[in-house]
Amino acid sequence: MKLIFERSVPGRRCSILPECDVPVIGTGEKPLSAAGRKSPLRLPQVSENDISRHYTALANATHGVNDGSYPLGSCTMKYNPKLNDEMASLPGFTRIHPLQPEETVQGCLHVLHDAERVFCEITGMDAMTFQPAAGAHGEFTGLLLIRAYHESRGDVKRTKIIVPDSAHGTNPASATMAGYQVINIPSTKEGCVDLEALKAAVGEDTAGLMLTNPNTVGLFDKNILEITRIVHESGGLCYYDGANLNAVMGVARPGDMGFDTVHLNLHKTFSTPHGGGGPGSGPVGCKAFLGKFLPGKEIREENGVFYRADYEKSIGMVRAFYGNFLVVVKALCYALTLGAEGIRDAAHMAVLNANYLRVRLSEAYHMAYQETCMHEFVMTLQPEKEELQVSAMDIAKALLDYGIHPPTMYFPLIVHEALMVEPTETESPENLEELISAFMEIHRKAQEDPEWIRSAPHKTEISRLDEVQAARNPKLHYGL
Amino acid sequence: MKLIFERSVPGRRCSILPECDVPVIGTGEKPLSAAGRKSPLRLPQVSENDISRHYTALANATHGVNDGSYPLGSCTMKYNPKLNDEMASLPGFTRIHPLQPEETVQGCLHVLHDAERVFCEITGMDAMTFQPAAGAHGEFTGLLLIRAYHESRGDVKRTKIIVPDSAHGTNPASATMAGYQVINIPSTKEGCVDLEALKAAVGEDTAGLMLTNPNTVGLFDKNILEITRIVHESGGLCYYDGANLNAVMGVARPGDMGFDTVHLNLHKTFSTPHGGGGPGSGPVGCKAFLGKFLPGKEIREENGVFYRADYEKSIGMVRAFYGNFLVVVKALCYALTLGAEGIRDAAHMAVLNANYLRVRLSEAYHMAYQETCMHEFVMTLQPEKEELQVSAMDIAKALLDYGIHPPTMYFPLIVHEALMVEPTETESPENLEELISAFMEIHRKAQEDPEWIRSAPHKTEISRLDEVQAARNPKLHYGL
Amino acid sequence: MGSYIPTTEEQRQRMLEIVGLTSTEELFAALPEEVKLKGELQLPKGLSELGAARKMEDYAEENRIFRxxxxxxxxxxxYIPSIVKEVVSKEEFVTAYTPYQAEISQGLLQSIFEYQTMICELTGLDAANASVYDGASAAAEGVFMCRERKRTRVLVSETTNPQVTEVIKTYCHGRQAVVEMVPARDGSTDLEALKSMLDDTVACFYVQQPNFYGILEDGRACAEAVHERGGKLIMGCNPIALAIVETPGECGADVAVGEGQPLGLPLSFGGPYLGFMAASRDMMRKLPGRIVGETVDSRGNRGFVLTLQAREQHIRREKAGSNICSNEALCALIASVYLSAMxxxxxxxxxxxxxxxxxxxxxxxxxxxxxxxxxxxxxxxxxxxxxxxxxxxxxxxxxxxxxxxxxxxxxxxxxxxxxxxxxxxxxxxxxxxxxxxxx
Amino acid sequence: MGSYIPTTEEQRQRMLEIVGLTSTEELFAALPEEVKLKGELQLPKGLSELGAARKMEDYAEENRIFRxxxxxxxxxxxYIPSIVKEVVSKEEFVTAYTPYQAEISQGLLQSIFEYQTMICELTGLDAANASVYDGASAAAEGVFMCRERKRTRVLVSETTNPQVTEVIKTYCHGRQAVVEMVPARDGSTDLEALKSMLDDTVACFYVQQPNFYGILEDGRACAEAVHERGGKLIMGCNPIALAIVETPGECGADVAVGEGQPLGLPLSFGGPYLGFMAASRDMMRKLPGRIVGETVDSRGNRGFVLTLQAREQHIRREKAGSNICSNEALCALIASVYLSAMxxxxxxxxxxxxxxxxxxxxxxxxxxxxxxxxxxxxxxxxxxxxxxxxxxxxxxxxxxxxxxxxxxxxxxxxxxxxxxxxxxxxxxxxxxxxxxxxx
The missing domain is CATH 3.90.1150.10 (Aspartate Aminotransferase, domain 1)
Known part of the structure; x- marks a missing residue:
């Protein structure tokens, strides 16, 4: 495919803007500043037709949820209802300046207010901020809350955050960003927290624990109440990584498990589209005692009028304005559509789909854990790797030829040759059947002709790419 | 590809509507009528996700202007500016009931009023109706105007419409629908009207002549003033088929060529998208003396207020309400964007592109006519057919493998093995170059390996289809 | 001036050279001087995109939206489900032409085939076309389908939407078909009057269901009466109502037509709308307009094509039953997606x-x-x-x-x-x- | 209750059987009873699509749109060109995840590569990332890029947008970086004051161009002053202004960041917006977030992949320079299409x-x-x-x-x-x- 720059022709352009109806400043004889731009601005020079065809070609070379199943573990790639997008594109939302007077943005404040109530109820929290723009941003924010809490008590010796070795990489990275030292603790065989290791790790220097539950191997940690108790008893706080909330929403609440603060990934659990990697939204909820530290402004209501108030001891802002507001609009629309019953039902179905897939695939594949899983499960391709030299990556790439997005590869790190599969609740039994038959056929082929699998994909426009070259000799922009 | 019915699962559904908030009537124990529906309603039972993926697959199996060049002669497949669609989807247009009180639809009436002025100016006409929904509908309407004119004068002997044999098939069909007998007259070698044949055909029974100019072989009929004079002298009227207006807009006007009435294809000339075969819009313009016969209502303005008035001797309505209003919105937006200068420039460029292609392709292909063409030209594959048994159809199908929509095949009927090519003004020189190299490569391959061309296309999902079987044993719906 | 022309001035010059000319004006040398426009069209100066958007928004704001x-x-x-708007805005569907080249138009062709199936299901009839302009012109085309040489009278119930009646009359005028109104009684068709008007010269009777006053007509009685005298029954139906009232097929109608706007199309000041048409097997080949049929490709795969084209004007020319070619394909797609979503x-x-x-x-x-x-x-x-x-x-x-x-x-x-x-x-x-x- | 679950009750039963259970509740048997929610969430009853649409429209109507x-x-x-909205509403772009599977994500990857190129062009710098959350967090990430062990002081001009300053301070708080404000003089940075504050402990100086009061700062003088003391200059730029003012590259800045909202994103009450970041070659590997690079596939075709992942948190975990993974990809696409259209x-x-x-x-x-x-x-x-x-x-x-x-x-x-x-x-x-x- 040509780059848009390769479609550029000098002098070609679209005619978007009118002529200037006031005296012209900033160009020619009236430069804005002596220090005007000198280097040429080599943007593409293309027609609207060029743009339409270029991006049609790019879209055709992009696999979206609309193209087929997307069982990417830990990413909750459910179907994105179109209504949410339509509502978020209402001019009554998109054409609102964030610095308008309060009385002219009652609808926006109302949305934030209601979203806070809804998502607090789902998580069992008391207050929530929508400033964080993504999950990792939420983690960082949550850790700053924990830091602010300890600092407010003059408890400055708590410098460590405990993170299980099965955790998402963002957890330790966020802890570092918040100025903490990371204590990694090992997991049990079941991928759960090793209570003894935890007990050994906690102490007077423990600022808190970061955990996701169900954990990253798809299991619910039965000791959760014990875990949070141990941390609390040491004086630390418990942070819930909401990446896996889809499994338990409406069934169990982080707040009831003993967590003090939590982030949600609205773009996962609440079905706002991922946009190829964003914009997301990572609101952070917390128990009442942490509420005064939240970033941004609190939205309050009195007699049907919404207004902003300062948090008493806010950690400050983590982003300008109110966060990814339109994403919140989508998530609220989704949550209001489902209601209490629908939210629980989504979790039930997500877990049922995962278990159904797990049981069916067990006929050929080796599961890293044998228990009933939650919304996702982890397979290990270690046997295939050893016997046939066919890796998890090879199996994943072979799936591409079936029009199916592969599962997450090589995560969690504690499982060798891992493939993490999360079907979500919006895949039908027929879709699961297609997935199963693709997996089965690939497994069969791996026995018969392992080289075919090792060299997959075969039907895509582009075959496997040389990632080493890309990193060694980085070419990060078009050489104009 | 599965049919949407083949994705159906009993009991599956989307949840679109709320429960009833008033006493329920029309179902169960409260049937609306004893004569309720008895047969099952076997519509698809699918989820929103099913729908999204199904139509994604269908869209991927559909070639649009956004996928590549579309040089389909006589169809003017130019690029469709997105602004036009955006403007036509403004709630201020889409949410207006056609039977709202006049004072609440001033904007719609204003659009129709301004569109009438703009398109009358372009065609050289005095009045225009937007009721006709497509070109053929416009032809029918125009012929009814001609009929009404003769009838109003008590001139009931005029029962014949003259149509050149090179005309679009809709012309004779429309004449028949309007109750006329069709007199076909032969074309000259140049595809133009044979003046002698015309003179022989006209007479006291001539109701009118239907003509497109430039004609269907892409040539401008130099004798146009003579032609319209001959018809007028016989007492007949002249109808201009606007299918080819793109070549001459801003350069010459049907009204100045002696035509009394004309239809436009807004979906061709004025760049409103074709939608896979509609909705189009085929407004009919006419000289002042025919205005009183127009269908529907006249839109008048007084002191900035728009109102509807009856035409004095209207032929009646040819469609409910005002025609394909939103298509008119798009076309008006397009015309206002281009302005006088842009409209003429579009014609100039359409003709230049056609001639450039014609000259370049002449290196390998045989042109049916050697003159400077207008916006399109006709090639004949007769030599290739005779020498290599490679037909126009074969060449067309071979183009599919290049991602290019083929030209119109086997039209006009007066040229053997015809391919009619119309690049339009929105194709860039680079796109034309791609087109040329595809044509050239195909021609070369036709010499080297004619069977390869005869069995084209080779890269499409579906190969040539059995049209005979489809017509002989019609299967027009899914066998539920 | 706004422009969508990609060709730069320099490129134009190069192209002109290759064509052997020095200016674009020369391309029009064949035009007699007398017909060439002197000067410019009298139109406002072309607008930038921003300018055009402002102008069109101004028009829209002169309307009043009723909540x-x-x-x-x-x-x-x-109510129009969101998925409907999403699907039909896909550029491929919006910008494609009539699917003449079946191999690269299977998506469009299949969507029409699915639409035809849905219309057959709604109406209970055997065959449907790919749509016509609107409900009123569908009614008029339906009447044309029923005309026979010796049957030139067309009966239309007085309970029909007056606009539909007017369009039928306009269409019939040219062909000297006589349109006669069957009187109403207490808001619905007077069946006795109908019977008294029927004879061997009646081609068809058109009745609307529910009628203009919202009342349910007795379609079955109409069919019996009309068929008894050898005529055809055309029912003009509200497609939503067809979910719960007796279908034209069940009533015994020969042709069903209707305005498809309720199936997901916005009000839009009256258009684009969607004329749907279905017919019994006997009448199938009289359906006007495009029809998609199932067939196989040279490798035996299922595929879809425009079929029964022998009926159509580009082959039959003056002998065609109708002149229609452009239909309302995108509106038919809307209806399909709407019916699938519902x-x-x-x-x-x-x-x-x-x-x-x-x-x-x-x-x-x-x-x-x-x-x-x-x-x-x-x-x-x-x-x-x-x-x-x-x-x-x-x-x-x-x-x-x-x-x-x-x-x-x-x-x-x-x-x-x-x-x-x-x-x-x-x-x-x-x-x-x-x-x-x-x- | 609205639902997007396709599985019918019957299908659920069949699936449960295969899993070896009799009810979905049993799937949650591993959960301790104490943590299981008793009863239902206290939320309003779920809405139909129509009901939800009404509710959301009601919210929107409580806002006031200023003309x-x-x-x-x-x-x-x-002004946002129409083509921008059309392109970025393509379902593939909207619904895809981060392009981890390069073979089926070339479109997305290429679009980011193009975006990075455009940001390099605008800023005059050598490398750009795939975007971060917004301009303010981009500024904070830029500050993190410049921190060195012995350089812990961060200078920020008082002429900076106060929200940006606040975010920088929040980000720095945890890491004990000291943020100090450089005073303004008559609406722009006091260069003399800046110079007096600079020493070997200063990691970087952040200046906004044009500044919060709209005034053009002397970027070149800032760069010279900062570099003289071994610090880095971060310029926070308005991307539209960059078309006519000296670029960060021309000024000699080390890092350029900014809010990309002016590049085709609607106001949207403050988000989603777009943080863009670019850096000189030296600083390239310190850029946070995703970066797309060009490479070849096994057949030698040009292709694109996420690259320099060794910097990122899922490999480096606690040693990563930043925790960012989700960015604002669709907003970056908007900016690309906007810049192409303009x-x-x-x-x-x-x-x-x-x-x-x-x-x-x-x-x-x-x-x-x-x-x-x-x-x-x-x-x-x-x-x-x-x-x-x-x-x-x-x-x-x-x-x-x-x-x-x-x-x-x-x-x-x-x-x-x-x-x-x-x-x-x-x-x-x-x-x-x-x-x-x-x-």
Whole structure:
């Protein structure tokens, strides 16, 4: 495919803007500043037709949820209802300046207010901020809350955050960003927290624990109440990584498990589209005692009028304005559509789909854990790797030829040759059947002709790419 | 590809509507009528996700202007500016009931009023109706105007419409629908009207002549003033088929060529998208003396207020309400964007592109006519057919493998093995170059390996289809 | 001046050279000087995109959007699922031409085949075409389908939407078909009158279901009467109503037509709309317009093509039954997606909601002093009298954002309710009516 | 209750059987009873699509849309070409995840590569990332890029947008980096004060261009001063202004960041927006977040992949420079399409129009009695005093549909004009101002 720059022709352009109806400043004889731009601005020079065809070609070379199943573990790639997008594109939302007077943005404040109530109820929290723009941003924010809490008590010796070795990489990275030292603790065989290791790790220097539950191997940690108790008893706080909330929403609440603060990934659990990697939204909820530290402004209501108030001891802002507001609009629309019953039902179905897939695939594949899983499960391709030299990556790439997005590869790190599969609740039994038959056929082929699998994909426009070259000799922009 | 019915699962559904908030009537124990529906309603039972993926697959199996060049002669497949669609989807247009009180639809009436002025100016006409929904509908309407004119004068002997044999098939069909007998007259070698044949055909029974100019072989009929004079002298009227207006807009006007009435294809000339075969819009313009016969209502303005008035001797309505209003919105937006200068420039460029292609392709292909063409030209594959048994159809199908929509095949009927090519003004020189190299490569391959061309296309999902079987044993719906 | 031409001045010069000319004007050398336009078209200067957007937005803002709509009479305010808008805005569907090149148009062709199937299901008939312009022109095309040499009389029920009747008349005028109106009795077709008008010269009878006043006609009785004299029955149907009322197929109709706008198309000041047409097997080859059929490709794969083209004007020319080629393909796609999103349950629910709301409204309006004019079964429209001047009543409602019923020539009002009208909204309407009527 | 679950009750039962269970509740047997929710979530009953649409429309209608916007301060009202909205609504772009599987994500990867190239072009720097959350967090991430062990002081110009400053401070707090403000003098950075604050402990200096008051800073002088003491210069830029002012690259900045919202993103009450980041070659590997690079596939075709992942948190975990993974990919796509539609001429035209309109407005407001506070060169924002209470003035404007300048803590007003503001509109604004100010 040509780059848009390769479609550029000098002098070609679209005619978007009118002529200037006031005296012209900033160009020619009236430069804005002596220090005007000198280097040429080599943007593409293309027609609207060029743009339409270029991006049609790019879209055709992009696999979206609309193209087929997307069982990417830990990413909750459910179907994105179109209504949410339509509502978020209402001019009554998109054409609102964030610095308008309060009385002219009652609808926006109302949305934030209601979203806070809804998502607090789902998580069992008391207050929530929508400033964080993504999950990792939420983690960082949550850790700053924990830091602010300890600092407010003059408890400055708590410098460590405990993170299980099965955790998402963002957890330790966020802890570092918040100025903490990371204590990694090992997991049990079941991928759960090793209570003894935890007990050994906690102490007077423990600022808190970061955990996701169900954990990253798809299991619910039965000791959760014990875990949070141990941390609390040491004086630390418990942070819930909401990446896996889809499994338990409406069934169990982080707040009831003993967590003090939590982030949600609205773009996962609440079905706002991922946009190829964003914009997301990572609101952070917390128990009442942490509420005064939240970033941004609190939205309050009195007699049907919404207004902003300062948090008493806010950690400050983590982003300008109110966060990814339109994403919140989508998530609220989704949550209001489902209601209490629908939210629980989504979790039930997500877990049922995962278990159904797990049981069916067990006929050929080796599961890293044998228990009933939650919304996702982890397979290990270690046997295939050893016997046939066919890796998890090879199996994943072979799936591409079936029009199916592969599962997450090589995560969690504690499982060798891992493939993490999360079907979500919006895949039908027929879709699961297609997935199963693709997996089965690939497994069969791996026995018969392992080289075919090792060299997959075969039907895509582009075959496997040389990632080493890309990193060694980085070419990060078009050489104009 | 599965049919949407083949994705159906009993009991599956989307949840679109709320429960009833008033006493329920029309179902169960409260049937609306004893004569309720008895047969099952076997519509698809699918989820929103099913729908999204199904139509994604269908869209991927559909070639649009956004996928590549579309040089389909006589169809003017130019690029469709997105602004036009955006403007036509403004709630201020889409949410207006056609039977709202006049004072609440001033904007719609204003659009129709301004569109009438703009398109009358372009065609050289005095009045225009937007009721006709497509070109053929416009032809029918125009012929009814001609009929009404003769009838109003008590001139009931005029029962014949003259149509050149090179005309679009809709012309004779429309004449028949309007109750006329069709007199076909032969074309000259140049595809133009044979003046002698015309003179022989006209007479006291001539109701009118239907003509497109430039004609269907892409040539401008130099004798146009003579032609319209001959018809007028016989007492007949002249109808201009606007299918080819793109070549001459801003350069010459049907009204100045002696035509009394004309239809436009807004979906061709004025760049409103074709939608896979509609909705189009085929407004009919006419000289002042025919205005009183127009269908529907006249839109008048007084002191900035728009109102509807009856035409004095209207032929009646040819469609409910005002025609394909939103298509008119798009076309008006397009015309206002281009302005006088842009409209003429579009014609100039359409003709230049056609001639450039014609000259370049002449290196390998045989042109049916050697003159400077207008916006399109006709090639004949007769030599290739005779020498290599490679037909126009074969060449067309071979183009599919290049991602290019083929030209119109086997039209006009007066040229053997015809391919009619119309690049339009929105194709860039680079796109034309791609087109040329595809044509050239195909021609070369036709010499080297004619069977390869005869069995084209080779890269499409579906190969040539059995049209005979489809017509002989019609299967027009899914066998539920 | 806005422009969508990609060619730069330099490129033009190069192209002209290759063509052997020095200016674009020379391309038009064949045109007689007398027909060439002197100077420029008298049009406003071309606008930039921003300028054009402003201008069009100004037009749109001169209209008034009613939040509460209780008017139908041929155009209905239904809820349009979001997925419908998403799907039909896909560029491929929007920008493609009629699918003449089947190999690269299978998506479009299949969508039409699916649409035809859905129309057959709704109407209970055997074959449907790919759509025509709107419900009124579909009615007129239906009449053309039924004409036979010795049968030149066309009967149309007086209970038909007047615009439809007018279009039928316009279409028939040229062909010297005589359109005669069958009188109504208490809001529905007078079956006795119909019978008395039927004879061997009648080509067909057109009846609307539900009729213009919202009342359900006895389609089966019409079919029996017409068939007895060898004529054809054309039923013009509301497609939503077909989910719960006897289908044209069940009634024995030969042709069913209708306005497809209720199937997901916005009101749009009357268009684009969608004319759907279906026919019994006998009449299949008389259907006008495009039809898609299933077939196989050279490798045996299922595929779809435009078929029965021998009927059409580009082959039959003056002998064609109709001149139609462009239809309302994108609108047909809208209807397909709408029907898929609703499904059998959803479309039935829509029909039931419409009927239920309308019956509630009718009762409440009666209490408010607007008595029903007819006592017959109706679907989602009904006629009431008005104790005060209709214009005044409607004006008062409009002032509050309510588009009330349509004022009929006899001073009565034709009301409509759909699934979009909530009880709360109807109660508000009724109290406004009460206010005006002084109750 | 609305639902997007396709599985029917019957299918669920079958699946449960295969899993070996009898009810979905059993799937959650591993959960301790104490953590299981008793009863239902306390949430309103689920809504149908129509019900949800109504509810969301009600929220939207509680907002007030201003037709005339003269406020910026970090969010700017620019014209968004129609093609931008069309392209970015393509389902593939909207619904895809981060392009981890390069073979089926070439479109997305290429679009990011193109975006990175455009950001390099705008900023005049060597490398850009795939975007971060917004301009303020981009500024904070930029500061993190520049931290070195012995350099813990972070200088920020007082002329910076206060929200950006606050985010930088929040980010730095945890890491014990000291943020110090460099004072302003007559509306722009006091270069002498800057120089006096610089020493070997300063990691970087952050300056905004144009600054919060709309004034153009002397980027080159800042760079020289900072580099002399071994620190880094971060410039926070308005991307539209970059078409006509000296680029960060030309100034010698090490890192450029900025809010990309002006590049085709709607105002949207503050988000989603787009943080762009670019750096000199030296700093390339310190860029946070995703980066796309060009490479070849096994057949030698050009292709694109996420690269330099060794920097990122899922490999480096606690040693990563940043935790960012989700970025604002779709917003970056918007910016790419916007910049393609505008092209170099169009984007320059936008900048010139913005500047021209703002200068016109400033002169006219001065005539109306609102004198400029600063006398320096500005781009499309400027500060005036107000002879009457600012709140009263703004309130009067709001009553007429005008969103006036932002009231600053010192009682002055920060105005903004863009290419969307016509002379007519500005003249109307000015006469309203005159009215209020009693002229």
């Amino acid at each position: 509460h709509i209780f008017r139908g009479a041929g155009a209905y305010d239904h 499904g059998p349950e959803g479309i039935t629910q829509t029909a039931v909601l419409c009927a239920s709301k309308a019956h509630y409204l009718q009762k409440e309006l009666e209490k408010a002093g607007l008595p029903p004019v007819y006592k017959k079964e109706f679907f989602h429209e009904f006629v009431t009298a008005s104790p005060v001047d209709g214009k005044r009543l409607l004006g008062a409602l409009e002032g509050k954002g309510f588009l009330g019923g349509l004022l009929l020539p006899d001073g009565n009002l034709l009301w409509c309710a759909t699934e979009k009208n909530s009880r709360e909204e109807m109660d508000e309407l009724v109290s406004l009516v009460k206010e005006v009527c002084g109750q | 005339h916007i003269f406020r910026g301060a970090g969010a700017y009202d620019h 092209g170099p001429e169009g984007i320059t035209q936008t900048a010139v129009l913005c500047a021209s309109k703002a200068h016109y407005l400033q002169k006219e407001l001065e005539k109306a009695g609102l004198p400029p506070v600063y006398k320096k060169e500005f781009f499309h924002e400027f500060v005036t005093a107000s002879p009457v209470d600012g709140k009263r003035l703004l309130g009067a404007l709001e009553g007429k549909g005008f969103l006036g300048g932002l009231l600053l803590p010192d009682g002055n007003l920060l105005w903004c004009a863009t290419e969307k503001n016509s002379r007519e509109e500005m003249d109307e604004l000015v006469s309203l101002v005159k009215e209020v100010c009693g002229q």
